Amino acid sequence: MTQNEIDFICKNNSFIKELISQDPVKLLFKHGKDEGKKLLIGQIASRQRIKKKLPSWYDNYNLIFLPGLSLEQSSSEDTATLKAKLISGKHLLDITGGLGVDSYFLSHNFEQTTYVEQNPELFKVASHNLSSLSKRIRTVCDDGLDILKSSDADVVYIDPYRRDSSNQKMVSLADCEPNVLDIQPLLTQRKRITYIKASPMLSIHSTLEELQDVSEVWIISNRNECKEVIFKLQENQDSAVKVRTFNLGLGETEEFEFELSPNVKTDISFSEPLTYLYEPNASILKSGGQDFLAKKLALNKLHPNSNFFTSSEKVDDFQGKSFEIIEVLTPFHPSLKKGRFNVISRNFPKKANEIEKKLKLLSHKEDYLLATKTIGEKHIFIKAKLL
Template sequence: MNRNILSSTVQSFIRRHAQENASSIALKKSPFTAVSSSELAQQISGRQKVSIKIPTWLEQGKPLYFPEKLNLEQCSSAKTGKFKASLLSPSRRLLDVTGGFGVDSYYFAQRAKGVIHCEINAELSQIVAHNFQELEVDNVQFHTGDGLTFLTSSNERYDYIYTDPSRRVKNQKVFRLEDCEPNILAYQSLFFEHSDILLTKLAPLLDISGALNVLPQVKDVYVISIDNDCKELLFVQEKSFQGIPTIHAVRLSTDEPQIFSFTYTQEKESVPVMGEPRSFLYDPDVAITKAGAFKSVATAFGLQKLHPHSHLYTSDNFVSEFPGRVFQVQQVIPFSVFKKNVAIAKANIIAKNFPLKVDDIRKKFKIKDGGEAYLYFTTLFDDRHVVLYGIKHMLA
C-alpha cells in the first residue's frame, strides 16, 4: 500500500480524472515522483467500480484506497450487502473468514455488535483497515492472515461465521463448490465448533441442488438479483436444523426487497393450470427462474402457465405483486402468420421455449432492437408456436 496516494495533491488528481479511461492514464507519465502512472490508473479504475457498487462510500469525500481489479470483482454491492446484514439479529458478533475488500463486513458492522475481518492478503487487509477508519467504522477488528488458521486457534464462539470463497483459482473461474478457495466443505466441522449459524456467499452460476446435497443443515437459500441480473447466492446453515430448506427469490430492484419464498417440495407438488394468453403476460425475474420456482410462482399468484417449459404466465386481471415484468398483451400472432404477413421494423425480442434464438429472429425478419413494443416468441401448451405482441404495464 503506497500511502503517498493518500496525499491531498494525489487525491485531487484522482478526483479530477475520475471519469477518464484508466488505461489512458496508465500510458501517460505520472506527475508524481512517489506514485506511478499504473498506481494512479488502479485508483481511478477502482473508484469507478466503487461509484457503481458502493456509491455512498464516495459521498463523504474521504481519501479511500482502492485495491487491484480482482479484489473488486468479487466484492458485494451496497444493495446485496445491506440485504445480507438485514438477516442478522442485532447486537451479535460475526466472524468474516474471507474478508476481501470488506463490503460485507462494512454492512454487517452497521447491525452487529462487532465484526472480525480476516484477510490473508496483507496489503488488502491494510487497505480495508484504512478505509474503515476513514468511513468511521469502529466496531470491526482486523486480522491479517488466513481466516481458517485464525479460527482453528480461537477459543471463542461467534453468533455468525461468514465466508465468501474465491471463485477464481489460478486465474481460472470455477463454479463447483469444492473447487473454490477455501474449500469450505472441508471445514464444516470447524465452523460449527465455533458458531451455530453459518452464512456462505456463493456464485450465481452454482447449482443450488448440488450445493444442498453437500452442505449440511441448510435452513435457507437466498437467490439475490438486481435489475433482473442474478448477483449471488446466500446459504444459511443452522447447527440444529433438520428440516426442508426454504428457498427465497430476492429481487432488489425496488426500494423494498421483493421476496418470494417456497420449498422444493411445494414446487414439486404444484400443479399450475395451463392456458391461452390472456390480457396480461408475466415474465418472471431471474431470481425466480434461478431459484427454480417455475410452478409454485404460478399457483401462488393465481396465474395460468403458457407451457410446462416456457416459464411465462398469464391472467385476465393485473397482479401487481408479481416478481418480474408484466406486459399488456396487444395481439397473439400464430408464428405461421407472422412469417408471412407481419412486418415490424423495431421491437424488443424475447425467445422462450422457441426453436429460434433472438439473433436468428432479428436477422430473419430484419427487426431492429428497441422501442416500446415487445415480441415474445414462445410455445403454447398444445405446442403451437406464437408471437405475443405486448407493451409494458405502467404499474409493473
C-alpha cells in the same frame, strides 16, 4: 501496496478527486513517467470501476483500492445493504474479508465484527479503509479457517474466492477457496449461524445435496440480474429449506419465498395465452419457485418448460414483468418485419438475437415480442405491451 504508497495516495487524493472523470489511459500517456502520478492514476482507474457497484465508497476520498480481482469479487453496496438488513447477531466473523465490503455493511448490526484476510497486500488496503469507515471492526491478517476454529463468533460469513490458478471462474463450492465442504462441522459448531455466499452460476439443487444443515437459501438479483446466492446454515437443520428471493433496484424490492421440500409438489394449470402474460423475475426463475408463485396467484402456465404464465384478469404487483397481450401470431409473421420490439425467447428454437436479426427488428421500451411454445406444443410469437 506498501504503507508508504498508501500514505502517498491519501496525501495526494486531491489529484484523484480533480481528475476522477478523465480517461486513465490518456492520463498515463501524459503523466506515466512520474511514478507517483502513475500510482494515483491507478486509483482513478480502480475508482471508475466501482462507481456503480460501490457509490458511497467511490465518493469517499479517504479510501484506497487495490487494482484487480478484489474489486471484481467484492459484493456491491446494494446487495451488502440488503444482507445487512437480514443478518444480525453479537459477533460477526468474516473469514474471507477481501475488500471488506461485506464486513463493513454487515457490521452495522453487530456489537463486534472481525474481518480476516489472508492476502497481506489486500489486508493492508482493506484495513486502512475499514479503520477509516468504522472504529468497531477488528482486522486480522491470517488464515480464516484457523481463526474460525477458535472463534466465539455467533455469526460467520464466508464469501469464497472464485478463481483457480489459471484465472478460470469457478462455480462449484468445492472448487472455491476455502472449500467450505471440507469444513462442514466447523460451520455450525457452538450453535453458530454461517452464511455462505456463492456464485449465481451455481446449481442450487446440487449444492443442497453437498452442503449440510442449510436452513435457508437467498437468491439476490439487482435489476433482474442474478448477483448472489446465499446459503444459511444452522445446527441440526432437518426441516424444509426456506427459499427467499429478492430483486432489488426497480423501486420497491420484490420479495417472494417458499419452502423447498421433496414432498411439496405444485399442481399447476396450463392454458393457451389469455389476456395477460407474466415472466417471473430472475431470482424467482433461478430459485425454481415460479410454479409456487403462479399457483399462489392462480395463473396458468403456457408450457411445462416455458416459464411464461397467463391470466384473464390482471394480477397487480407481479414479481417480474407483466404484459398485456396484443396479438398471437405464427412465428416470423411477415407483419413483424422491421418492427420495434424487445424480444424474449423461452422454449423456442431460435434465440432472441437471432429473431431480431432475421426480422430486422429495432428495440422498443414497452413493446415486446415473446417467442415461445404453448401447451398444445405449438411455437408462437406473442406481441405484448409491458405494463
